Amino acid sequence: MAIKVEHEIHGRRKGRNFGVGLLLAAFIALVFALTVVKVLQLGEARQFEKFDHVARPAIIPQEEGVVE
Amino acid sequence: MTDMSVQDREYETSMGDYFALLKPRVMSLVIFTALVGMLVAPVPVHPFIGFIGILCIAVGAGASGALNMWWDADIDSLMKRTSKRPIPSGRVQPGEALGIGLALSGFSVVLLLLATNVFAAGLLAFTIFFYTVVYSMWLKRLTPQNIVIGGAAGAFPPMVGWAVATGSVGIESILMFALIFMWTPPHFWALALFVKTDYGDAGVPMLTETHGRDATRKHVIVYAVLLVPVALGLGFTSIGGPVYLATALFFNAWFLKGCFDIWRRDDDAADADGYLVERKVFKVSLYYLFAHFVALLVEAVLRANSVGVW
DSSP states (O other), X not given: OOOOOSOHHHHHHHHHHHHHHHHHHHHHHHHHHHHHXXXXXXXXXXXXXXXXXXXXXXXXXXXXXXXX | OOHHHHHHHHOOOOHHHHHHTTOHHHHHHHHHHHHHHHHTSSSOOOHHHHHHHHHHHHHHHHHHHHHHHHHTHHHHTTSTTTTTSTTTTTSSOHHHHHHHHHHHHHHHHHHHHHHSOHHHHHHHHHHHHIIIIIIIIIXXXXXXXXXXXXXXXXXXXXXXXXXXXXXXXXXXXXXXXXXXXXXXXXXXXXXXXXXXXXXXXXXXXXXXXXXXHHHHHHHHHHXXXXXXXXXXXXXXXXXXXXXXXXXXHHHHHHHHHHHHHHHHOOHHHHHHTTSHHHHHHHHHHHHHHHHHHHHHHHHHHHHHTTOOOO
């Protein structure tokens, strides 16, 4: 009888690793899709600049009569 | 060498074993009631945000199930019904269940916060806390009213679903909570009357054993009577309507009649016909909850098509 290299445990382990991989991929897809939906819900895409933690003078409303 | 030690050394936990920790059957009821709670709310939800909301509620419920199995592993191994669960059967280690439960709790609450609102996420966190700490750890082994307390944990999902859409709580979501809360005791105690349980061997006080079966029959009719105004009251809120009211009237009359029959008879009569009435009432209770929530959905569809009456 040929030596069986693949034990039942290996198949089970493979299934588990495959499952974890699928879950991680699904998680990434979920977060990406959620980001897309949230950004599109902002209406104007420029609004998204508010969340990038960088000062954007261009999107700050200018007060009337203020001369720099 | 014992069988157990062979299993310890060679058993490789599968994804299915981990999935079983999440109590998938309980999860399906949670998904259904939470979905109805979200869809009947007056604020429309983006379909993908709604999907994430229901996913988080389902994962949160699964996390509670894993934490419950971790805590109750000692009594689960003593009872026939639960002895084949992943931890008592040795397929999953207790530490793994604890880790999965905590990780999924955090995942579901944080994702719900990011996707929807702080109120829905807070309510989901409270639901997990309530089921795990208040019910499983504290009161389940302390009082024969444990079913009532456990029922509260199972009643939160439509409230969380409603909060996903509205970011708040309303009389409608409170009444949906109350409907499941008041329905759970007669539903479960009807089952407890005809199924021989071994909760006593595990030291879990069940009403049928601590106060006797006649007292349980009285409890069934009392809760069934208290359930009626809650179920009918929901029909007069903004999510109710004639379809819901007609459904509620029919099913409350049917359920009440069954619970009345349970109260009027004793174990001798039940033994004689093989607990026919108790079995029937348990089955009716399943239809009861399903019908009420489907009727709420029908009303929402009618409203969306401008056919709603109030």
